[in-house]
Amino acid sequence: MASARKRKAAAQAAAQGAGGGVLAVKARYDAAGSGRRMRGWNPPTSGPNRAITGLQKIRDRARDAGRNDWSGESSTQHWTTNLIGIGIVPRLRRIKSKNRKQELNDLWDAWVSQADADGVLNFYGLQTLAVRSWLESGEVFARLRPRQIDAPLAVPLQVQLIEADFVPLLDADYWPGMPAGNTIRQGIERNKYGRRVAYWMYRDHPGDGQLSSAIDASRLLRVPADQVLHMFEPKRPGQLRGVSSLAPILARLRNVADFDDNVLERQKLANLFTVFITRTMPGGVDGDFDPLTNLPVDWGNDGLPLAGLEPGMSQELDPGQDVKFSAPPDAGTAYPDYMRTQHLGTAAGQGLPYELFSGDIKEVSDRTLRVIINEFRRFAEQRQWQIVIPMLCQPIRDAWVDAGVLSGAISVEEANDAKRVEWAPHGWQYIHPVQDVQGKKLEVDAGFRSRSSVIAERGDDPEQVDAERAADKERDEELGLFTAPIQPDPNRSDGDSSGESSPGRRPDSNKAKK
Template sequence: MARKSKHKVATTMLQPQARYDAAGNGRRMRGWMAPSTGPNRAVAGIQNIRNRSRDVTRNDWSGESSIQKWTTNLIGIGIVPRFKRIQNKQRKQELTDLWQQFVAQSDADGILNFYGQQTLAVRAWLESGEVFVRRRPRRPDMELAVPLQIQLIEAEFVPMLDADSWPGLLPGNRIRSGIELSVSGRRLAYWMYKSHPGDGAMGATIDASMLIRVPADQVKHVFEPKRPGQLRGISAMASVLARLRNIGDYDDAVLERQKLSNLFVGFISRSLPEGLDPDVDPLTGRPIEGTISSPLAGLQPGMMQELDPGENINWSNPPEAGTTYSDYMRTQHMGTAAASGIPYEIFSGDIKEVSDRTLRVLINEFRRLAEQRQWQIVIPMLCQPVIEWWAEAAVLAGKISSNEILDVIRVEHAPHGWQHIHPVQDPQGKKLEVDAGFRSRSSVIGERGDDPDHVDDERQWDMQREQALGLHASQLTAQTAKKPDDKKEQK
């Protein structure tokens, strides 16, 4: 009996244990063969993704809408630095003026100002998956406010090159995806084409003479890593490109179907008596010349056409227009919007059957994601490095002293503020928070994208101007109070 009991215990322990269904290979998961590629091998075919993403942006409204809405909400009119650590008011204004001069002269291509470059950089990052920002020191004789300009470089300039030995590569270093890495994995340089490979006649083979080595401290790589250790960025449209392609094909098919449904084609059939020659016209007795399928007359509304004996007309039966087209397209674009991280109502402009309370919840959630991208990608990868480059160039030009450079580069970045969802309730709620001591008045002003110091200065100027013109509120109250007395004196 004892042996039998031990056998039962052993049998029980060998039974299959509970596990995740997603880890099995049963009937439901048999055809799901997901690869176990690393973060950098997974980007194989990255150029096809870039090309298709740009094509969708150029030729599909949904692709353009996704990129446009994200760019607008992340940048707005620009992410502006504030020199909060500079206590001297006059010196702070001098630095602000120096920065504004740089903003107007920052573009190495001479087209945009720096805030326009912010917009273009974000658009290139979202569309292509990444963008490179290169520091361009300039000579003092170029008449710039500071001897520095910024160049935006598309992803194709850095090829997907892997090499352990390369002309000009330091011993022990290696190149992965066009990025030179040290033994410890630190980025040391970027190997770039001298010109855009898509604008010239370049072969598929990469030659050492085509590339130049740019030190990493002269370049900032703007991208959103999805996995630890990922070296290059993937377009934000990658997860929806196949869906958008299928939606476009379906849309084209429905369009052709609609065209066919509006075509009314008539076919004239003739029946000839037996014994007649089909090559001879029975009415004239002459040989038939040309085709007998030519139309009798052009069709006009209300026209009655008399046919010859033995002729009748059969009308075609074209397909009807799809009755579920709008519902299907709406459902598909809702999935596209969700994958893009944008509320469908903002993505498409379709606010049918959406209340203002529901829309407030959707917008607030979208803004949380936008702020995450602002403070984790755009500001640390683009805005702050440019501030540091600008400050260093200003020190070389003698515009900033070496003693104050640390206070200058520790700026407060102010993204463009969000508009109120409700123009009355939102300000009232913020006023209640300030009055209750839950937050500061400066934080409310800063949330709108304005500088609290500048707002206070403007308020002071307005009060002084009103007093000088006799428009101050206290003076108006005093004048109003004197009016009854003036009437009594007149009586």
Template structure:
């Protein structure tokens, strides 16, 4: 045996005698592999002591959802950052509206489809307040502040005076209780209710169980089958972003920073109140104990007036020089100020709040100091990418397109469309409101260069601006014809480019 092997055997034998007693371990031939934690976050040392991380499922983790939702709405009502978060998202996701443009190749049918759709848009709200684009904004604001919103289709009679006998009703998430039941009156056998949503045997959404009226506006305390109505899934849509695979309900957008948001708002309110008190200029006159005789003002020789509690008062006037009586002294209040680091501290806190809600700090607060044009462009472009993600993954497939499909079916029932035209009516291009230019000259030149180089079509550029290329071409042709008729001189191409 070599000298090296003898040393290794001796070291192993010494380690075996020195090690504490442990459970027997089966040792296989060859080198012994000792299991070791590879991630620090999986350890149970001092740094992770008290870190409670339950392994609840995606729906059991929603326990207390009603409380979370109520607090999120309260934050949107009573904190400026909560209100700004929902407003900024709605402004950028919807703008003036996500518009549907028919893909029909027939100009006649395309015009007729547009008339049917426009008639629905103006009278879409079942509550009679907004049009369809206004409902888009309200849906997004509700989605961001409460985590979800339900859309119920309301068929109407032909004699209700609507061209398209259909309206859309937006329902707050409270209208669908977080109810779990394996059996329920009126539910088909084999179905089950999870989080107020009825699932069939293979887990598909079959119906939604809704309150007849908002539980916050009525006397309902406990959930009863008499308070709920079953709405088939074909007549309702659920707009939400699942936080985890299999999650049936949504959570507010800023749920991870709600506690911080409230604490920061309370601190800010306390500082504002303290500054309000500091602006109350006050002076306190102290004197030695006196008898029952009235106090005489040495300047006037008259008794000093007293307030309703009997405390002496001396009137103050600009430029007044007041002589104090013997034994009297004046002390001025000196409340503390907000602190030199207050602004930096609040900025740091709102940076975290903005990040938790997915909103750029500059857009949430309006604070763009020390931000260069290049940095602001990076921030806005990143936020716009997030907005496009939600537009095409949530708003359009969960809300806009289902409404378009349902309008088409209602138009067929009303005789406005033929059954063979339904699929063509439903096929459309959704055009979100175009983003405003960050740098108009550079942005327009970049698009023109893409078209000239063949990297992009003019139709794509026009569609990205939220416009219809056929309508643009028709308007350009009409302008050119009018200029020729009126003999208006047209600028040369080279001069126009200059």
């Protein structure tokens, strides 16, 4: 009796399992299926760091694409230009004394030209080079180089940019010179809590010398993590190293370049032949004959027959001779559309507007272009404020202040305020200068935003702009220049503004008449 109940329960469970299996098949995602369409799609279940196996090969191919393919260079160059422009500038906000604020700004400006440890670029040039290296190679390292206090520098600190190749893809649980309990993953040493404590770097670039591929402890240098900045864009949580932004499109770039080269080569080969002369030779005749004169061929000193065509030549052909002109095939009517489609995919893979990537603005209205550019700028600002500024700019500023405190150029009391700067990226140019300015003015007049925010959005310092306006006004008054005053808001009722609305009259003369 008990065994019968068990068999019945087992049969019911099997029936429910079969029914549940059918329901599961109907309810699950198609992308998780293993049917005819998905049978050949079996990607590996790789972690964020194992997934970047072959990182050096990706890096080499990305650099080659930047050197030899206009598509690779265009994407990197346009992203670098839009992220940095002429530089992302720090602005002090918490220093109350105007004189002291100006002194700190002057100290920073003096250090900007001394920032590069290699002595090639200034600080804003380092920003450009760092971003370009990050986009092309996937990551870049910056090493903070403290100098002697008596060094001829505004602040005893310099920054050295280091390519990703300097940090090998080394994994080790035990390594000479590494503290016990720490581990090395992808060349990054971490403690038992997973915090980065050091980077293992080659002393020289591994691609510049005759170095073997084997990683030798004697060739590596342990650099503490507080001296190194690592800028990259993580795509997955826990990812330790960066991958080139060109990685998703490298195969496409290679295939498109090969196709383009093959089309060009076909056209070159087809145009090697222009005229073909056919003839029927009488039987039993031996030797070579000139196809134009039907006479034996004359041979030159180079061992080649002398036969050719001359401009405007008229030639009578003998019976049995005929002339056929070459008709080489063209590139095909679908060639332009195919190439444009491929470049559209390349631009999309880079997050760039196709029009900006290729320079092709055919059949694009200004309103459509405005929508495209605005969306691209949101992406650019995301990268500025989530990667470039927190990973590169702000840490360098913090180290600069600390070095200034050690040298006595910055006091301990003002150190925190000197670090809390507002970073101002290079402002975007107006898409429509008239409409954009009118729109921002309406926002300010309506109280939706401040005038300072509009000026800062342009990449300018509101305080400096106001100071320049005041200086311009004072200089105009001293020189007796007649300038048109700013037109008042007609909706305001804070007094009579009739005198200010008259162009060509000096404000001080209006006050005198009143």
